[in-house]
Amino acid sequence: xxxxxxxxxxxxxxxxxxxxxxxxxxxxxxxxxxxxxxxxxxxxxxxxxxxxxxxxxxxxxxxxxxxxxxxxxxxxxxxxxxxxxxxxxxxxxxxxxxxxxxxxxxxxxxxxxxxxxxxxxxxxxxxxxxxxxxxxxxxxxxxxxxxxxxxxxxxxxxxxxxxxxxxxxxxxxxxxxxxxxxxxxxxxxxxxxxxxxxxxxxxxxxxxxxxxxxxxxxxxxxxxxxxxxxxxxxxxxxxxxxxxxxxxxxxxxxxxxxxxxxxxxxxxxxxxxxxxxxxxxxxxxxxxxxxxxxxxxxxxxxxxxxxxxxxxxxxxxxxxxxxxxxxxxxxxxxxxxxxxxxxxxxxxxxxxxxxxxxxxxxxxxxxxxxxxxxxxxxxxxxxxxxxxxxxx
Numbered sequence: 001x002x003x004x005x006x007x008x009x010x011x012x013x014x015x016x017x018x019x020x021x022x023x024x025x026x027x028x029x030x031x032x033x034x035x036x037x038x039x040x041x042x043x044x045x046x047x048x049x050x051x052x053x054x055x056x057x058x059x060x061x062x063x064x065x066x067x068x069x070x071x072x073x074x075x076x077x078x079x080x081x082x083x084x085x086x087x088x089x090x091x092x093x094x095x096x097x098x099x100x101x102x103x104x105x106x107x108x109x110x111x112x113x114x115x116x117x118x119x120x121x122x123x124x125x126x127x128x129x130x131x132x133x134x135x136x137x138x139x140x141x142x143x144x145x146x147x148x149x150x151x152x153x154x155x156x157x158x159x160x161x162x163x164x165x166x167x168x169x170x171x172x173x174x175x176x177x178x179x180x181x182x183x184x185x186x187x188x189x190x191x192x193x194x195x196x197x198x199x200x201x202x203x204x205x206x207x208x209x210x211x212x213x214x215x216x217x218x219x220x221x222x223x224x225x226x227x228x229x230x231x232x233x234x235x236x237x238x239x240x241x242x243x244x245x246x247x248x249x250x251x252x253x254x255x256x257x258x259x260x261x262x263x264x265x266x267x268x269x270x271x272x273x274x275x276x277x278x279x280x281x282x283x284x285x286x287x288x289x290x291x292x293x294x295x296x297x298x299x300x301x302x303x304x305x306x307x308x309x310x311x312x313x314x315x316x317x318x319x320x321x322x323x324x325x326x327x328x329x330x331x332x333x334x335x336x337x338x339x340x341x342x343x344x345x346x347x348x349x350x351x352x353x354x355x356x357x358x359x360x361x362x363x364x365x366x367x368x369x370x371x372x373x374x375x376x377x378x379x380x381x382x383x384x385x386x387x388x389x390x391x392x
Contacts, residue, residue, distance in 0.1 A: 008076050010064075010078070011043050012079065013081065014082070022043075032327075041062060042060060044067045079095035111374075115371075131349070164202060172272050177228035190245075190249055209257040211263065211389060212391075215387065219249060249270055250268040251268070277293060278293035298316065319334060325347070374390070
């Protein structure tokens with residue numbers, strides 16, 4: 001692994017997240033003045049023909065089919081993991097032990113046990129100067145980073161209540177095929193882990209507090225689906241054979257934060273008409289902040305200290321040069337999109353590697369989120385009993 005010069009990146013996986021990460025690796029060095037260059041060296045997948053097509057489309061220099069061989073190469077500095085959660089632990093641990101910096105898509109792992117081993121490997125690697133980051137990318141939406149900064153500065157006073165809901169509708173059709181995301185052995189959990197994890201991380205990021213106890217319920221609404229016969233990106237085609245859905249479709253839970261504040265959470269793939277709605281609202285003694293991912297350039301800010309005749313949520317368009325990450329992009333009012341957060345993620349990772357500091361969120365933060373999700377599952381199995389998050 002090189003100590004200076006361009007960072008040579010190998011990406012393991014090439015699906016939907018492979019496309020977003022490829023866009024980010026290609027774009028970030030051209031938008032931001034990074035302290036080290038980036039080379040898109042190798043893309044890895046099991047299907048030689050498919051991964052070669054991805055290489056040509058997204059601009060990687062090489063394609064490979066054996067991730068172990070790529071991890072062992074001396075000319076690779078960063079391993080970017082965008083595979084299903086069932087393989088995260090094996091790849092990440094091997095990469096960290098080989099001295100490679102690691103960017104791992106969320107969730108960290110499919111189980112708490114796997115996440116614990118990964119976090120321990122990351123801590124050991126840190127002692128050797130090897131960095132690791134978990135891909136909770138919504139932290140890097142400028143409006144949400146700005147919201148975190150405002151809350152930390154006391155702009156809304158003391159936090160009193162939090163609401164977070166991540167709603168999608170791509171499974172409303174019972175004929176939607178049985179993809180890997182609906183199989184527990186590959187995905188770990190359903191809506192809870194896939195999108196509920198984002199909601200948990202975002203609440204903790206915004207408030208600076210951790211979820212310590214939960215009470216919740218899980219529901220699988222459609223229990224059998226056509227077995228998938230063909231896949232392209234995130235879309236698939238089902239055949240005549242039916243298979244069991246082994247994960248949740250819907251999770252609703254409440255959590256206590258460190259301060260005792262209550263936070264409510266919802267994660268669903270059955271919210272008809274909601275394509276990718278992540279709503280977060282933080283209410284405080286002096287005001288409130290609200291955000292919706294389907295309008296991601298806007299932050300709503302309520303100032304309770306204003307005169308009563310002037311109070312109301314103000315619509316703040318977060319595209320000014322002084323807003324987080326905006327220095328590299330377009331003039332004020334020229335909107336950003338979903339993909340830009342991934343470029344910001346690359347920027348922060350490269351900055352941290354060059355500075356010899358730990359990027360955020362790290363694997364320890366991912367482990368805590370995994371423990372929160374596990375506590376929700378245990379609570380649901382006990383008729384929604386309050387359940388502690390088992391942190392060491």
